[in-house]
Amino acid sequence: MPAILVTGANGQLGTELQRRQWPDDIEIVAVDLAELDLTDTDAIAAMVASRPFAAVINGAAYTAVDKAESDLVTAWAVNALAPAAFGKACAEAGIPLVQVSTDYVFDGSKTGAWEVNDPVAPLGVYGASKLGGELAVRTSGARHVIVRTAWVVSAHGNNFVKTMLRVGADRDTLNVVADQHGSPTSAADLAETLKTIVLRLIRDDTAPTGTFHFSNAGATSWAEFAAEIFRQSEQRGGPSARVEPIPTSEYPTPARRPANSLLSHDAIRAAYGIEPRDWREALSDILDELMKEDA
């Protein structure tokens, strides 16, 4: 049975990839740190060669954006050197690699949505290390797809939705930055997109390769996002708080973040016919799942 190796098994994306309905003839082999430490490039090579995998989805990453500023050796090992090792191993095995990247490769200076070939200029260590991963995969010789995504949220793991609900339960008002714009992404919707892509890559030698953007549709700011989270939470009898929109200058963090990281879907629509749904609708599914768990 063809098997797909998935890293980041316990992360948001890895969790949702394992929850997809896969074809009966496909097996998902999902590994996390305990099974495969991505800072060990020899272990990556050995894992990819351990059985005849049909493809690899590298969903693991060092995602602590602020911590990465002072922990850059680990961030670069996981986000750049590991993708390089996967690229080399996949090229040797003759199998496709799906690498996940981020809106934080952009500096945020553009007005409007970022296209896949727009110039990259990361503002911090996380974005720079993820860009390193992109470049390594692109030059590895492996047949590959790189999907940049943004603001990933789900009912599992660490993310903005869960942070807002947790903090909002204890406070009347929350200060949230209103001058950083982008597009939230449901990890489930991202997983469904990666499923479509990886199955095409496995079954069709002429499937589109290269770099694509996927997020949910619609632009927002973190402050508007927070307000919508509380609006939808309150509707379900969950925690709510008032959102006070603030400028980034009033929320100092170790890492700089892009002012606009909205991603254009033109490339993924043209190549794969994928049309993302609105982020509010995706958020509604996540809150349904979270509130069901609370009940």
Ligand SMILES: NC(=O)C1=CN([C@@H]2O[C@H](COP(=O)(O)OP(=O)(O)OC[C@H]3O[C@@H](n4cnc5c(N)ncnc54)[C@H](OP(=O)(O)O)[C@@H]3O)[C@@H](O)[C@H]2O)C=CC1
């Ligand atoms: N989260 C977001 O907002 C965004 C994410 N992305 C990208 O999407 C992808 C998926 O992100 P997401 O699911 O949210 O990330 P998570 O932070 O939820 O999960 C990351 C996973 O990577 C694993 N990991 C970290 N270090 C290592 C290591 N040394 N060896 C093995 N595994 C390791 C973690 O394991 P453990 O749990 O054991 O630490 C965790 O399971 C990543 O490539 C990320 O860069 C892109 C844009 C936005």
Ligand SMILES: Cc1cn([C@H]2C[C@H](O)[C@@H](COP(=O)(O)OP(=O)(O)O[C@H]3O[C@@H](C)C(=O)[C@@H](O)[C@H]3O)O2)c(=O)[nH]c1=O
């Ligand atoms: C908790 C909190 C955050 N913020 C701000 C900080 C930041 O600018 C923004 C979002 O906070 P986060 O900690 O979720 O941000 P961050 O960790 O930067 O999220 C990023 O993660 C990486 C992995 C990515 O690839 C990006 O696409 C993006 O999702 O909101 C507030 O203004 N008030 C608050 O109370």
Ligand SMILES: [Mg+2]
């Ligand atoms: Mg964070």
